[in-house]
Amino acid sequence: MHRRGEPAGREPRDPIGVILAGGAGTRMGGSKAVVNLNGRPLISYPLEAMWRALGSTHIVAKIDTPLPSVAGVTVWIEPDQPRHPLLGVVHALQLADGRPVMVCPVDLPFVSSGLIRRIADAQDAGAAAVIATSEGRTQPLLGRYQPGALGALSDALRNPEVPVREAVAALDPLHHEVDDPDELFNINSPDDLLQAAAMAGGRRARRRSRPARPPASH
Numbered sequence: 001m002h003r004r005g006e007p008a009g010r011e012p013r014d015p016i017g018v019i020l021a022g023g024a025g026t027r028m029g030g031s032k033a034v035v036n037l038n039g040r041p042l043i044s045y046p047l048e049a050m051w052r053a054l055g056s057t058h059i060v061a062k063i064d065t066p067l068p069s070v071a072g073v074t075v076w077i078e079p080d081q082p083r084h085p086l087l088g089v090v091h092a093l094q095l096a097d098g099r100p101v102m103v104c105p106v107d108l109p110f111v112s113s114g115l116i117r118r119i120a121d122a123q124d125a126g127a128a129a130v131i132a133t134s135e136g137r138t139q140p141l142l143g144r145y146q147p148g149a150l151g152a153l154s155d156a157l158r159n160p161e162v163p164v165r166e167a168v169a170a171l172d173p174l175h176h177e178v179d180d181p182d183e184l185f186n187i188n189s190p191d192d193l194l195q196a197a198a199m200a201g202g203r204r205a206r207r208r209s210r211p212a213r214p215p216a217s218h
Helices: 044-054 087-095 113-121 147-157 164-169 190-209
Strands: 002-004 016-020 058-061 074-077 101-105 129-134 137-145 174-177
Touching: 016 044, 016 087, 044 101, 044 113, 058 087, 074 087, 087 101, 087 137, 087 147, 101 113, 113 129, 113 137, 137 164, 147 164
Parallel strands: 002 074, 016 058, 016 101, 058 074, 129 174
Antiparallel strands: 101 137, 129 137
């Protein structure tokens, strides 16, 4: 893993995968990226999902954000200020060389590559963003942002008191409904971490109990 502030050259139009890891993690007592969940750093879960969905990914973080060593992943260093969840999205758009960005927060351990791929591929009808929604609640940090969203989001950062959902709602984004609300479960506190560990065990048990698919007939 190497840190840099320059955009990586990629094919145009395809979204660039980005994990947002620049938050202070105040309620967790430090960087969420390195928090241990079932023997793995928390960031490894969305990072793997993004990699499987898009074939590569970047991380946006502060210069002093503790991160695990991950081979082949470029880290884009965002400014220290302002402290706002949208800063990572804005910074990624600035470095994306005119391509869309598919962003995911560091604290979604159950997000799947399938969900990321569906949002990345969603028809946007010219909308500036496509964001995840479940049971009437949006998760604006899991979404695909077009280059045209950069100006409005940059303006929103000038008033750090503006909530993320309010700033993103001003873009009039398309909402992608998420069938499994667990995919949007985010970890903000030690209690959330304990709940995620229990949820992970339950999800594994459910997968094991599913009947095997019968072989295809010829």
